[in-house]
Amino acid sequence: MNIRQQCLVWSIAKxxxxxxxxxxxxxxxxxxxxxxxxxxxxxxxxxxxxxxWTGTWVxxxxxxxxxxxxxxxxRNGREENDSQYKDMFLAPPKLKPxxxxxLAAAPMAPPRQCTPLSMPLFWSGxxxxxxxxxxxxxxxxxxxxxxTRRIYLDGxxxxxxxDVEPLGLGHSIGHWEGDDLVVDxxxxxxxxxxxxxxxxxxxxxxxxxxxxxxxxxIDVDVTxxxxxxxxxxxxxxxxxxxxxxTDIMDYxxxxxNRNPMDAEGREHAIIQSPQK
Amino acid sequence: MKAPFxxxxxxxxxxxxxxxxHHSNAWLDMQKEVIxxxxxxxxxxxxxxxxxIELDVPDGKGGVTHWSIExxxxxxLARQGWKRTSLKPGDKIRIAIHPMKSGQPGGGLVGLEFPDxxxxxxxxxxxxxxxxxxxxxxxxx
Numbered sequence: 001m002n003i004r005q006q007c008l009v010w011s012i013a014k015x016x017x018x019x020x021x022x023x024x025x026x027x028x029x030x031x032x033x034x035x036x037x038x039x040x041x042x043x044x045x046x047x048x049x050x051x052x053w054t055g056t057w058v059x060x061x062x063x064x065x066x067x068x069x070x071x072x073x074x075r076n077g078r079e080e081n082d083s084q085y086k087d088m089f090l091a092p093p094k095l096k097p098x099x100x101x102x103l104a105a106a107p108m109a110p111p112r113q114c115t116p117l118s119m120p121l122f123w124s125g126x127x128x129x130x131x132x133x134x135x136x137x138x139x140x141x142x143x144x145x146x147x148t149r150r151i152y153l154d155g156x157x158x159x160x161x162x163d164v165e166p167l168g169l170g171h172s173i174g175h176w177e178g179d180d181l182v183v184d185x186x187x188x189x190x191x192x193x194x195x196x197x198x199x200x201x202x203x204x205x206x207x208x209x210x211x212x213x214x215x216x217x218i219d220v221d222v223t224x225x226x227x228x229x230x231x232x233x234x235x236x237x238x239x240x241x242x243x244x245x246t247d248i249m250d251y252x253x254x255x256x257n258r259n260p261m262d263a264e265g266r267e268h269a270i271i272q273s274p275q276k
Numbered sequence: 277m278k279a280p281f282x283x284x285x286x287x288x289x290x291x292x293x294x295x296x297x298h299h300s301n302a303w304l305d306m307q308k309e310v311i312x313x314x315x316x317x318x319x320x321x322x323x324x325x326x327x328x329i330e331l332d333v334p335d336g337k338g339g340v341t342h343w344s345i346e347x348x349x350x351x352x353l354a355r356q357g358w359k360r361t362s363l364k365p366g367d368k369i370r371i372a373i374h375p376m377k378s379g380q381p382g383g384g385l386v387g388l389e390f391p392d393x394x395x396x397x398x399x400x401x402x403x404x405x406x407x408x409x410x411x412x413x414x415x416x417x
Contacts, residue, residue, distance in 0.1 A: 076387070252324055256324065258346070259325070266302045
């Protein structure tokens with residue numbers, strides 16, 4: 001090849017070096033559009049409440065919900081105080097007789113103090129709740145033990161028991177029925193409590209309906225079933241009322257825990273009693 | 277107030293008792309009330325899971341007996357008008373308690389009263405039927 005031919009070839013090569021990749025890119029862009037990476041952002045389900053539930057909530061009519069601003073000592077045994085607390089404590093579930101008998105014969109060791117709340121005992125938390133709501137997820141937090149539930153609203157199914165580590169709070173997925181949020185929770189950690197003396201099983205299932213009553217109140221119907229443990233579904237309701245202007249506080253259960261438990265699970269008290 | 281950390285034994289499961297069984301009050305005589313007069317606060321422990329009021333109470337023989345009284349958690353009391361400074365060392369109060377079953381000088385708070393009449397918690401003396409049971413935080417320093 002003579003010099004002029006070499007220059008021509010070199011020029012064509014230079015142009016091709018630019019043009020060819022562009023042509024390939026544009027061709028592959030056409031071909032790649034259906035194969036582009038899926039978005040990592042969850043898609044919300046249809047529906048949802050008119051109100052945003054984000055905020056601080058307390059158990060309605062409880063000692064944290066004193067509407068008249070009065071101050072009470074908690075559960076001090078006087079009728080006028082206890083009448084406000086009668087619904088605050090959850091009644092226990094009815095165990096199948098053979099289960100109750102087995103447990104009475106070989107009681108479980110009392111759980112260590114400050115055990116994190118599992119479901120449904122999460123709802124036995126008496127202090128402030130906080131709800132953080134997005135279109136694809138709702139978190140429900142309880143101050144007692146700093147516990148946070150995550151309720152997924154993106155249509156995902158429950159995972160296999162070996163695919164995602166089961167939690168004491170279980171795996172919660174929700175969908176909207178009008179203004180109501182219906183939540184299904186399974187996949188429980190079987191090392192954690194269902195109720196006093198009883199751990200979850202792989203069959204434990206909890207269904208909840210969050211029913212808004214206006215903008216400032218939600219009634220939560222909680223139904224727990226377990227065909228191996230419970231004689232009947234364990235049902236209770238929690239009434240939540242919005243409590244604005246209340247910041248979430250710490251709760252460190254061992255900050256000043258003066259109530260040790262004995263081997264039978266009975267609480268005692270550490271008092272300082274030097275007599276002068 | 278007590279955290280729900282499972283203080284009820286399994287034997288009580290089938291009978292009654294809250295599901296979370298935290299609030300056993302097993303160490304308190306909830307049917308009895310004792311009033312401590314001329315109690316002097318030595319310390320107010322503003323903590324979770326319970327606040328504690330440490331008191332020196334005259335024993336009637338020229339000395340004092342030291343009492344430890346359990347009250348609600350900060351998480352509760354702070355929202356009922358109590359503050360870290362609601363009780364200070366040196367404060368002299370009348371205080372009603374549920375005593376310890378063991379007879380040791382300890383108990384659970386029912387209510388307390390300052391010399392100027394301000395109150396925290398339930399009235400120290402049982403109110404007459406129909407009278408209001410509690411005070412507003414505005415009444416409390």
